[in-house]
Amino acid sequence: MASSHHRPQPGVSGPSGRVVLLTQVYVPDATAVGQHFHDVMKELARRGHAVTVYTSDRAYNDPTTRFPAREWIDGVEVVRLRYTSFGKKNIFLRLLGAASFLFQATLRTLFVRRYDYLIVSTSPPMCIVAPLVASAFRRFALTYWAMDLSPEHLVVLGKLRANSFLSKALDYLNAMILRRADTIIALDDCMAARLTDKTTIHGELSVVPPWSSTDATHDISHQSNPFRKRLGLGERRILMYSGNHGLGLPLETLLTAALDFRGHDRIAFVFIGEGVRKAEVTEWIDKHDVTNARALPYQPLADLHWSLSAADVHLVSVGEGLSGIIHPCKIYGAMSVSRPILLLGPIPNYASQLVAVNDIGWLVPHGDVDAMRAVLRMIADSDPVTLSSMGKRAADVINTRFRKSDLVAKVCDRIEARGGGSDSVHGSQGSGEGGMKI
Numbered sequence: 001m002a003s004s005h006h007r008p009q010p011g012v013s014g015p016s017g018r019v020v021l022l023t024q025v026y027v028p029d030a031t032a033v034g035q036h037f038h039d040v041m042k043e044l045a046r047r048g049h050a051v052t053v054y055t056s057d058r059a060y061n062d063p064t065t066r067f068p069a070r071e072w073i074d075g076v077e078v079v080r081l082r083y084t085s086f087g088k089k090n091i092f093l094r095l096l097g098a099a100s101f102l103f104q105a106t107l108r109t110l111f112v113r114r115y116d117y118l119i120v121s122t123s124p125p126m127c128i129v130a131p132l133v134a135s136a137f138r139r140f141a142l143t144y145w146a147m148d149l150s151p152e153h154l155v156v157l158g159k160l161r162a163n164s165f166l167s168k169a170l171d172y173l174n175a176m177i178l179r180r181a182d183t184i185i186a187l188d189d190c191m192a193a194r195l196t197d198k199t200t201i202h203g204e205l206s207v208v209p210p211w212s213s214t215d216a217t218h219d220i221s222h223q224s225n226p227f228r229k230r231l232g233l234g235e236r237r238i239l240m241y242s243g244n245h246g247l248g249l250p251l252e253t254l255l256t257a258a259l260d261f262r263g264h265d266r267i268a269f270v271f272i273g274e275g276v277r278k279a280e281v282t283e284w285i286d287k288h289d290v291t292n293a294r295a296l297p298y299q300p301l302a303d304l305h306w307s308l309s310a311a312d313v314h315l316v317s318v319g320e321g322l323s324g325i326i327h328p329c330k331i332y333g334a335m336s337v338s339r340p341i342l343l344l345g346p347i348p349n350y351a352s353q354l355v356a357v358n359d360i361g362w363l364v365p366h367g368d369v370d371a372m373r374a375v376l377r378m379i380a381d382s383d384p385v386t387l388s389s390m391g392k393r394a395a396d397v398i399n400t401r402f403r404k405s406d407l408v409a410k411v412c413d414r415i416e417a418r419g420g421g422s423d424s425v426h427g428s429q430g431s432g433e434g435g436m437k438i
Contacts, residue, residue: 250344
């Protein structure tokens with residue numbers, strides 16, 4: 001991330017005025033969601049909009065990390081709200097932080113100076129209440145950017161009963177925000193289908209997938225990669241998992257199969273990131289003395305191409321039953337550094353289709369430990385040309401279909417399309433002329 005304290009010129013607003021984003025996570029927090037928000041807000045500011053982000057003053061995964069109360073990042077005013085993140089150790093603390101963020105965000109949307117565009121996502125899920133309340137008193141074009149689906153996510157993971165009060169309340173609020181939103185952005189076709197099943201959508205529904213951190217694709221050799229050397233794993237083939245270790249991203253099938261390869265001189269395992277399931281990985285390494293495995297924290301965004309390129313193959317996991325509910329964003333970063341993909345998850349899903357159609361890796365269902373062992377042997381024994389060819393095809397897909405600049409521009413275009421000023425935006429509601437754009 002290129003960070004600066006540059007402020008827009010006083011009194012200069014964009015083509016349609018002011019933009020407000022509500023999100024519990026934003027840069028420099030290492031979460032992928034916050035980085036995607038930053039990419040879009042930066043572009044909106046570049047287009048001339050006056051952009052303000054209301055977010056948490058603490059890191060999502062590590063609440064001991066605090067950020068400035070207010071700063072300018074790439075022309076975007078970032079205002080951080082206190083007591084809105086208490087970590088992810090238990091559901092009570094997460095709900096407390098979300099409730100505090102919702103309360104403060106609602107007050108901001110009601111009482112800050114005029115704005116023309118309001119953008120809200122699913123971080124936290126209850127944040128959708130803020131624009132619904134504000135809509136009763138103010139006029140603005142509303143964009144709902146669905147990064148995942150709740151309560152479906154929690155129900156599939158067994159953290160919430162489908163018939164519970166909270167689940168029904170979230171379903172009701174989701175239907176309301178979908179009816180109210182002028183623009184809705186889903187991450188894949190399956191997610192879009194789930195959204196349309198909830199209620200009648202009057203606004204414009206678009207499918208825009210996530211993107212890697214940069215437009216540049218890389219194919220950095222291991223010999224010239226300082227991060228690879230620091231790992232101390234020699235010439236072994238490295239299977240890497242880099243990203244959030246979330247509840248919906250199980251790794252048990254890999255960890256079980258990988259026990260047959262502990263200490264192996266041809267393959268190694270590297271886990272980068274944080275999350276509630278990271279402890280499972282570190283305990284697995286310690287308990288079984290897996291000397292050819294490393295567990296590391298998130299790496300700085302500026303060094304991401306080095307860390308991702310240190311792998312020979314990247315692991316992407318999608319939890320059972322979560323297709324269309326969550327989206328495996330990490331696949332794009334792995335493809336952008338010209339590396340094959342080992343997809344662990346239900347088949348088919350969005351990511352598995354991407355891997356299979358383009359012949360860029362392997363597919364293993366959850367629980368099929370024998371299949372995982374077989375793939376690990378193939379990775380260990382594959383000739384370099386085979387892996388390199390898969391990686392090149394992966395990078396070609398990024399260059400032709402998933403360029404960051406194209407996708408960021410598409411999101412910004414969708415946000416701007418239903419605007420035109422705070423006195424006119426509601427005229428488009430209820431017209432019944434909504435549609436889906438890809």
